[in-house]
Amino acid sequence: MSVIRQSDPKGWTHVNDDEYEAYCKEKGVDPEKYTTMELLAIAAARQTYDFSFIFAGTGLPMIGCMMAQHTYAPNALIIMEAGILDPKLLEVPISVSEARGGYMCSTLSNMADTFGTFAQRGFCTFGMLGGAECDKYGNLNSTAMGGYYSKSARDDGKTGPAVRFAGSGGANNIASYADMGLAMMVQEKRRFPEVNEYVTSCTGSRGPLNTPEDRWHMGLFRGSGTTIVSDLCIFRSSPETGELEMSEIYPGVDEQLVIDNVSWSLKKAKDFKPFEAPKHEEIKIARMVCDPHRIYLGRKTKRELAAEK
Amino acid sequence: MAEATIPTFMRGKDKIMSLSDAVKTFVKKGTCICPGGFSYTKKPFALAREVIRQDIKDLFVTMNGGASICEFWAAAGLVKLLDTTYIGLEGIQPVAYSVRRSIQDGTIDVEDYSNYGYGLRTVAGRYGWPFSPCMSEFGTSFMDNDTFAKMGLRGKKADGSWIHPSIPPARAAVIEDPFDGWGLRPHAFEGGDGTSNQTNALEKVRESTAYTGKQGVKVILVPPILPEVTIILAQRVGNKGTTRIEGILGPDAEQAISAKYCIAQAEKIVTEEELRAQPYSNTIAMQYVDAIVEVPYGGFPGQVPYYYDYDWDFWRAYTQINRKDKAEVNKYIRDWVMEDEWTFLTTRPGDGYPTITGTKGLQRLFELRADATYGYKPGLARPL
Numbered sequence: 156m157s158v159i160r161q162s163d164p165k166g167w168t169h170v171n172d173d174e175y176e177a178y179c180k181e182k183g184v185d186p187e188k189y190t191t192m193e194l195l196a197i198a199a200a201r202q203t204y205d206f207s208f209i210f211a212g213t214g215l216p217m218i219g220c221m222m223a224q225h226t227y228a229p230n231a232l233i234i235m236e237a238g239i240l241d242p243k244l245l246e247v248p249i250s251v252s253e254a255r256g257g258y259m260c261s262t263l264s265n266m267a268d269t270f271g272t273f274a275q276r277g278f279c280t281f282g283m284l285g286g287a288e289c290d291k292y293g294n295l296n297s298t299a300m301g302g303y304y305s306k307s308a309r310d311d312g313k314t315g316p317a318v319r320f321a322g323s324g325g326a327n328n329i330a331s332y333a334d335m336g337l338a339m340m341v342q343e344k345r346r347f348p349e350v351n352e353y354v355t356s357c358t359g360s361r362g363p364l365n366t367p368e369d370r371w372h373m374g375l376f377r378g379s380g381t382t383i384v385s386d387l388c389i390f391r392s393s394p395e396t397g398e399l400e401m402s403e404i405y406p407g408v409d410e411q412l413v414i415d416n417v418s419w420s421l422k423k424a425k426d427f428k429p430f431e432a433p434k435h436e437e438i439k440i441a442r443m444v445c446d447p448h449r450i451y452l453g454r455k456t457k458r459e460l461a462a463e464k
Numbered sequence: 465m466a467e468a469t470i471p472t473f474m475r476g477k478d479k480i481m482s483l484s485d486a487v488k489t490f491v492k493k494g495t496c497i498c499p500g501g502f503s504y505t506k507k508p509f510a511l512a513r514e515v516i517r518q519d520i521k522d523l524f525v526t527m528n529g530g531a532s533i534c535e536f537w538a539a540a541g542l543v544k545l546l547d548t549t550y551i552g553l554e555g556i557q558p559v560a561y562s563v564r565r566s567i568q569d570g571t572i573d574v575e576d577y578s579n580y581g582y583g584l585r586t587v588a589g590r591y592g593w594p595f596s597p598c599m600s601e602f603g604t605s606f607m608d609n610d611t612f613a614k615m616g617l618r619g620k621k622a623d624g625s626w627i628h629p630s631i632p633p634a635r636a637a638v639i640e641d642p643f644d645g646w647g648l649r650p651h652a653f654e655g656g657d658g659t660s661n662q663t664n665a666l667e668k669v670r671e672s673t674a675y676t677g678k679q680g681v682k683v684i685l686v687p688p689i690l691p692e693v694t695i696i697l698a699q700r701v702g703n704k705g706t707t708r709i710e711g712i713l714g715p716d717a718e719q720a721i722s723a724k725y726c727i728a729q730a731e732k733i734v735t736e737e738e739l740r741a742q743p744y745s746n747t748i749a750m751q752y753v754d755a756i757v758e759v760p761y762g763g764f765p766g767q768v769p770y771y772y773d774y775d776w777d778f779w780r781a782y783t784q785i786n787r788k789d790k791a792e793v794n795k796y797i798r799d800w801v802m803e804d805e806w807t808f809l810t811t812r813p814g815d816g817y818p819t820i821t822g823t824k825g826l827q828r829l830f831e832l833r834a835d836a837t838y839g840y841k842p843g844l845a846r847p848l
Contacts, residue, residue, distance in 0.1 A: 213554045237714045249555030252502030254769040254839035265713040267583035277661025306570030308614035314570030321552030327578035331600040334662035353605045371668035373603030374682040379663045448846040
C-alpha cells in the first residue's frame, strides 16, 4: 500500500505570519515554543495519511483529526459517530455531535447508521481515541477503576467504583473496527498498567499475538495494531508480539522517563527513532486554524504544571 | 377494545399539550425514560427542566449520546438506574460530575454498553426485532459484567411477568454465525491494497473458540431498548405529530420509535401540510409522537442546529458549580429551573455567570442565534 502524505507545508492551510504574531501576543504564547497539547495534536496528525478514513472520538481526537485535515491528510475523510461523514472543519467541535462538526459533510445520518455504514463496512482506517488507562497490549480503559460495579451489584461493601470515568461512548466500536488504532494520552505510570482492570476498547492486539488472547481469537475481524501518542513518546504494537514498544521519542525527553512511566518492562522498537520536533508551520496551524480559543490546546498536563513550579 | 385502552392518537385527540401536562401525563416516579439528542445538541432541556420542577424521582434513565440531561437530573437527585454508554460532557467536562459522584457514592446503579451496541438495541427497538447482531464489544469487559443481572432485575417473576418491563432478560448473547462470516467479507472489500479496508482477519476469527467453546465466527446479539417514554427535541413538529429533525440526528429517531410513548419538544409547531410538502425530509412518522409541546429556545443552554448555538459560558460556569458539595448542587439546580419555562427563559440565560457581552434573558438567547449558512454561530467566543 503506497501511503500518501501532504508533507510539503505549501499544500497546508495557509496562516498569515503577521496575524500569527499578533495572535501569539494577544494570547501570551511563545510563537516558537510548543506546549504538550500542541505536541499531541501534531504527533497524532503525523500518523495519519491522505485519503484515509479517520474515525474520531471525542476530546483530544477532535483537535487531532482537524490538525490532520489541515496538514498531512487534506483528503482524509473524518467520521464522527453522531452521523457525520467527511466534514470540513472550520471551528473545533467540542462534541462529536455538534453543528461545527457537521459543516459541509457528505452525509449526516444517525448513530447506528454511522457505525454500520462506515465502520462495520470497513471505511475506518484510523480509530482516533483518548483514554484514561492504557495497558501493555494497547487496551484502553475509559470506564472505571477500583471495581466496575455500582453499589447494588457489589460484593465488597463499597458504595461504588473508586473512580468512574465516562464509559465507552463509541470508543469500543471505533477500536474494534479500525484498521489501526491511534490513541492520544497523557503518560503517567498509574495510567499505563501492565494489565487494565477494565477493558473498554481493544485498540491493539488485546493479548499476545497468535494466542487465544489476541483480538481476532476473541472474535474481532479487523485491526492490525495500534499507535499510542503520549506526551513523552510514541508507542507502537510490536509486529511479532503485539506488545507496545517505544517507537519514537520526543526531543528533549529522556528514555528513562518513558520507561519509568509505564508499568511493564518496556522494549524499544527495532526501528526506534527520534521524533522530529514540531515545525513552525504545524504550530501555527494548530493554534490559529484548529483551536484559536485554546479550548483543547490551553490545557496543561500535571507534568507541565510541575515544571512551571 | 375499550376506548380507554386505545392510545390517545387513535382517539383523534389533540396531541398538543402544555409542558407541565405532557410531563405529568407520561413521566411518573420510576419511569424508564430515554432522553434524546447528543451532548450539547438538540437536547430536550425544557422537558428535562420540567421533570425537575415536578420532582419526579427514582427515574430509570436509558440513554445514548452524552449525559447533559442526566447530569441535571442526577444533580437534582432524581436518577436511580442508568442504562447507558457514556456519562461525559465531552469537551467541557470529560465526566459529568454529578453522575460520576452518584455512581461512586451508591446513589445510581449503572449498566454499560458501547455506543454501537446500544445503537443496535435502538435499531431492534425501532423495527420490533427480538435482537440485533453486533460485531463489536468482543474481547472487552462489557462481556464479563452485568449490573442488572447481579441486582436480580433480569428475567421473570414467579407469575411469569418480567421482573422489570424495561430490562431485558439478558444483557447480550453470543452465537455462532449461521452464515459462517459470509456477510462480513463483501466482495469489494477483501482488504489490502486498492481498497479502503486494510484488514480482514476472518480466517483467524474462524479459529476462535471464545465465548461458545466451538470454532467459528461469533456474533453478539443485543436486545432492543423498550423505554416507557422517550423525549426528543425537533425543530418542527406538525400538529398531528409528523416530526422533522434538521442537522445531526444522533440516536433520536430510533429511540423515539422504540418507546411506548414519545414527547416531542418543538421549536415550532407547524401545520402538517408544511412538512408533508417534502415528506422525504421528515424523520418520525406521526403515530409515534404522543405529545407535542412547543417551547421556542427550549433547547437552551444547548445547541439546536440552524436555530441557535450552545451557551458556552453557561457550561463553563456550570462545570465549576457541579463540583461543589452535593446538597449545594442539588439546591442550585432546583433554583435554576425556576417555577416555569417562560420565567426560566426570560431570566436565566446570562444570569449568574459572566458572558462577554453581558446580555441576559431573551437578549442573550437572541445573541446565540445560529447563522443559516453554518447551522451554528461562527466565531462564538469559547474561552476556556
